[in-house]
Amino acid sequence: MRLRNATAPVALRTAAAGLLLFLCGPVLAMEKDMPITEKPCALVVNGTSAPAVVSVPGSGVAVWGIVLVPGSFLNDIDGDYRPEHGNPFEARPHAYKDLARQLAARGCAVLRYARGGVTVLDKDLAQAHRHFADRTAVVAEAIRVLRSAVPSVDHIAVAGHSEGGPVSLLLMTSHPEIKIDAYISLSAPALRMFDIMRQQTAASVKDGMASFGPVKYSFADYEEAMALVRAGRPVPPDLLKRLPPMGVWAMDEASRQYLREYDQIDSRQLIAEIACPVLIVQGREDTSVSPENADMLVAARKAGKRPTELALFPGLQHFYKRVTAGLDPMAAFGLDTESDPSVAAAISTWLETLGKGEARAGR
Numbered sequence: 001m002r003l004r005n006a007t008a009p010v011a012l013r014t015a016a017a018g019l020l021l022f023l024c025g026p027v028l029a030m031e032k033d034m035p036i037t038e039k040p041c042a043l044v045v046n047g048t049s050a051p052a053v054v055s056v057p058g059s060g061v062a063v064w065g066i067v068l069v070p071g072s073f074l075n076d077i078d079g080d081y082r083p084e085h086g087n088p089f090e091a092r093p094h095a096y097k098d099l100a101r102q103l104a105a106r107g108c109a110v111l112r113y114a115r116g117g118v119t120v121l122d123k124d125l126a127q128a129h130r131h132f133a134d135r136t137a138v139v140a141e142a143i144r145v146l147r148s149a150v151p152s153v154d155h156i157a158v159a160g161h162s163e164g165g166p167v168s169l170l171l172m173t174s175h176p177e178i179k180i181d182a183y184i185s186l187s188a189p190a191l192r193m194f195d196i197m198r199q200q201t202a203a204s205v206k207d208g209m210a211s212f213g214p215v216k217y218s219f220a221d222y223e224e225a226m227a228l229v230r231a232g233r234p235v236p237p238d239l240l241k242r243l244p245p246m247g248v249w250a251m252d253e254a255s256r257q258y259l260r261e262y263d264q265i266d267s268r269q270l271i272a273e274i275a276c277p278v279l280i281v282q283g284r285e286d287t288s289v290s291p292e293n294a295d296m297l298v299a300a301r302k303a304g305k306r307p308t309e310l311a312l313f314p315g316l317q318h319f320y321k322r323v324t325a326g327l328d329p330m331a332a333f334g335l336d337t338e339s340d341p342s343v344a345a346a347i348s349t350w351l352e353t354l355g356k357g358e359a360r361a362g363r
Helices: 095-104 123-128 132-149 164-174 193-202 219-230 253-263 267-273 292-303 329-333 342-358
Strands: 010-014 019-023 036-045 048-057 064-069 109-113 155-161 182-186 209-212 215-218 278-283 308-313
Touching: 036 095, 036 132, 048 095, 048 132, 064 095, 064 132, 064 164, 064 342, 095 109, 095 342, 109 132, 132 155, 132 164, 132 253, 155 164, 155 342, 164 182, 164 267, 182 342, 193 219, 193 253, 209 219, 215 219, 219 253, 267 292, 278 292, 278 342, 292 308, 308 342
Parallel strands: 064 109, 064 155, 155 182, 182 278, 278 308
Antiparallel strands: 010 019, 010 308, 036 048, 048 109, 209 215
């Protein structure tokens, strides 16, 4: 299996120096276009077994190991969202498969895993671990499995995509005994969960009406319902009738409690606490997590003078598909083209730099 070279532009900004550097040609990193192999495995934790895959260079040797931490909703092993896994929609961005294979072709070992299609081994144990903080145990197990699968790995990077960002930060700040050499924020939020959802919905408002695809509803009703859910209070039946059937207000109480726990995570505070180098990756056309979130994360790091770089990608959306500005957010979200390889190129370039001596700075 061979993957093509990256040629798309990327901007790298070093937060400590405030330097903005545009790289508008091929991004060179490690050895490109290596053949790769993939090894299936499983993450057994908290009464469940989650499918996982380790992508490695064909040689089987890699110095950097990366754990891809998935975001919201129940993704399969490739990063697709299927209704049979409990998702209220279908989308097949396969971003995690694309990114893992592109990075493996550049010399990294990458473990990706599913949140959908998980096998329940112990129903009571699994039910007791439906909390947001329980996601960190899966990441910790992924790190262990990756190290075991690829013994040559010397450095570990955790790459949290979207909601996977706060999960990764919570692991790194609450379990400092787990050796992690670098953190990669992949379109992850700086704002709290309910604030992100409000930002997404507000972007669709016209004449006081929000939209979800063809469905129109009052933004004032939305804000009232979300405030009630955030506070742990019931949403009155008459208000529910005025809202779309697919929303936080329609979830079961365990799911709403999960979101309230997620809402307690302050990513700006947590990212300022971690000492290892951080790369913040953001597409400029992301309508799920707006680019200003990346700026907020950079500012939080800069305040603590932590080693940080920002990689901005013009024309890329939440799953790093190339889009035209102004494309309908739902249409952009549903794209199934290949994720742009310039993201993997920027990541591998950054990791290669760290591998020359910076990886353990502050550790």
